[in-house]
Amino acid sequence: MLSNELQHLLKKYINNSISENEFHELWETLRHEQYESEWQAAMDAILAEKKNQSFSDDLIRERKLQEIIAIIESRGDSTLQQENSETPVTTIPARRSMRIIARKMLPYAAIFVFLLLIVAVYKYKNKQVPHENVQLGFSNTIKEDNIKPGSQKALLTLADGTTITLESAANGIIAKQGGTQVLKLGNGMIRYVKDETHNQPENISYNKMSTPGGGRYQLILPDGSIIWLNAESSITYPTAFSGNERKVNITGEVYFEVVKDKSKPFKVTAGDQQIEVLGTHFNINAYQDEDHVKTSLLEGSVKVNQQILKPGEAFQNGKVSKTNVDQDVAWKNGIFNFNNQSLAQVMRQLARWYNLEVVYPSGVPRKEYGGEMGRNLTLNQVLKGLENSGIYFEREGRKLLVKSKN
Numbered sequence: 001m002l003s004n005e006l007q008h009l010l011k012k013y014i015n016n017s018i019s020e021n022e023f024h025e026l027w028e029t030l031r032h033e034q035y036e037s038e039w040q041a042a043m044d045a046i047l048a049e050k051k052n053q054s055f056s057d058d059l060i061r062e063r064k065l066q067e068i069i070a071i072i073e074s075r076g077d078s079t080l081q082q083e084n085s086e087t088p089v090t091t092i093p094a095r096r097s098m099r100i101i102a103r104k105m106l107p108y109a110a111i112f113v114f115l116l117l118i119v120a121v122y123k124y125k126n127k128q129v130p131h132e133n134v135q136l137g138f139s140n141t142i143k144e145d146n147i148k149p150g151s152q153k154a155l156l157t158l159a160d161g162t163t164i165t166l167e168s169a170a171n172g173i174i175a176k177q178g179g180t181q182v183l184k185l186g187n188g189m190i191r192y193v194k195d196e197t198h199n200q201p202e203n204i205s206y207n208k209m210s211t212p213g214g215g216r217y218q219l220i221l222p223d224g225s226i227i228w229l230n231a232e233s234s235i236t237y238p239t240a241f242s243g244n245e246r247k248v249n250i251t252g253e254v255y256f257e258v259v260k261d262k263s264k265p266f267k268v269t270a271g272d273q274q275i276e277v278l279g280t281h282f283n284i285n286a287y288q289d290e291d292h293v294k295t296s297l298l299e300g301s302v303k304v305n306q307q308i309l310k311p312g313e314a315f316q317n318g319k320v321s322k323t324n325v326d327q328d329v330a331w332k333n334g335i336f337n338f339n340n341q342s343l344a345q346v347m348r349q350l351a352r353w354y355n356l357e358v359v360y361p362s363g364v365p366r367k368e369y370g371g372e373m374g375r376n377l378t379l380n381q382v383l384k385g386l387e388n389s390g391i392y393f394e395r396e397g398r399k400l401l402v403k404s405k406n
Contacts, residue, residue: 004042004045006038006041006042007041007042007045010042146378146379146380147354147355147356147378147379147380147398148378149214149353149354149375149376149377149378149379150214150215150216150231150352150354150355150375151167151214151215151216152188152215152216152217152218153165153166153167153211153212153214153215153216153217154167154209154210154211154212154215154216154217154229155209155210155211155212156174156175156182156190156207156208156209157207157208157209158175158177158182158205158207159177159205159206159207159239166184166188166190166209167188169184170184171184172184176195177205177207177239178195178204178239178240179194179195179240180192180193180194180195180239180240181193181194181195182239188217188218189217189218189219189220190209190217190218190219190220191219191220192220192221192222192239193222194222194240204238204239204240204242205238205239206236206237206238207236207237208234208235208237209229209235210229210233210234210235211229211231211233211234211252212232212355213231213232213351213352213353213354213355213356214231214352214353214354214355215231215232216229216230216231216331217229219235221237221241221246221248222238222239222240223241223246223259223261223264223266224259225246225256225257225258225259226256226257227254227255227256227257228254228255228332229252229253229254230253230254230255230331230332230352231252231353231355232252233250233251233252233254234250234251234252235249235250235254236248236250237249241264243264244263244265245264245265245266245267246261246264246265246266246267247267247268247269248266248267248268248269249268249269249270250268250269250270250284250286251270251286251287251288252286252287253284253285253286253331254283254284254286255282255283255284255329255332256268256277256280256281256283256284258277258279258280258282258300259279260278260279261278261279262278265277265278266278266279268284270284270286270295271288271293272305273295273304273305273315274304274305275302275303275304276302276303276304277300277301277302278300278301279300280297280298280299280300280301280302281297281298281299281300282295282296282297282298282302282309283295283296283298283325283328283329283332284296285328287348287352289348290348292317293316294314294315294323294328295309295314295315295316296314296323296325296328296329297309297310297311297312297314297325298325298329299311302315305318307319307320308320312325314328324337324339327339330372331349331375334374334375334376335374335375336349336350336353336372336373336374336375337372338370338371338372338373339369339370339371339372340368340369340370341368341369342366342368342369343364343365343366343367343368343369343391344364346369346386347400347402350379350382350400351400353375354379354382354398355398356379356398356399356400357398357399357400358400358402359399359400359402360401360402360403361403362403362404364402365402365403365404367389367390367391369386369389390404391403391404391405392405
């Protein structure tokens with residue numbers, strides 16, 4: 001494969017427009033040493049384009065790639081393989097050349113994110129239960145039929161009440177509203193653009209995008225701001241931003257990358273919080289079954305209920321505090337981050353992502369977890385990890401009974 005062909009595939013992967021066949025072709029070049037020079041040439045070209053701001057900073061996943069590099073280096077000349085996967089295992093030679101290439105690709109961890117399945121081992125922190133009494137593997141009460149992880153699906157409700165099921169809608173123009181066209185892009189994302197053929201005065205209307213349990217979606221608003229919706233979430237927004245502000249309303253959990261416009265502050269209403277920004281990256285967790293609404297800032301500046309946040313801070317319970325932003329946005333990056341999470345917190349995340357009803361027949365066991373797991377795992381794979389902590393599960397369809405082994 002020539003380096004320019006590989007470069008083309010890498011760009012398509014970065015832009016989330018790569019086909020399944022193209023992805024397998026890219027994967028094969030990663031596995032074989034003979035393509036080392038092509039990889040290096042392609043990455044040199046892509047990194048040069050990065051300096052010219054050809055790619056969005058959203059694609060930088062430095063932390064994830066560092067984890068992958070650490071695994072490569074820790075295993076020396078052994079092999080990396082997908083763990084706990086129901087698909088055939090594919091191995092990658094972990095030779096020195098791979099480490100060189102990986103380090104050159106550090107700013108583009110997104111290229112590697114789905115090439116490896118990294119499952120962290122959960123730490124059981126309840127000292128009252130001896131480790132030897134913790135049973136490994138599935139409870140024999142878990143049914144063999146499986147529940148797959150969530151996927152890209154959402155419902156778009158137009159101003160006239162028309163609803164569009166986005167995962168089954170064809171690519172291209174899916175709706176026209178006044179002077180605005182609604183497009184479904186090749187990667188499934190929804191984008192609002194001005195209809196250049198429309199000569200009438202703009203009539204602003206409101207749309208709503210909502211995700212079900214087990215769904216997530218991406219949206220580009222009329223001003224170019226990019227929105228990620230987690231499962232069981234929604235955003236209501238105008239088809240065009242007019243006047244002196246950009247205002248939206250959300251429920252559930254939403255991540256924002258807001259385009260800067262000093263003349264039009266971006267305002268979000270989420271539960272009891274009023275968030276105002278000019279241009280920044282931030283996450284809002286406003287699920288009704290959580291204890292509080294939490295706004296976390298990754299970069300830029302945010303004003304929440306008249307209090308200013310700095311990067312690495314969050315607003316919750318009426319005050320500003322430090323936060324682990326990696327954990328706060330783990331869902332957007334395809335990860336469950338369970339560090340210092342109670343069993344109840346863990347199960348609420350799983351209930352949304354796998355569309356479950358969680359029941360505790362004998363009350364909620366007091367457990368605390370640590371570590372990370374991929375959100376692309378099946379439900380059984382996740383439950384297997386959790387059972388190591390002295391918990392077992394019984395499932396009746398989508399009802400999950402959670403019990404302690406004690």
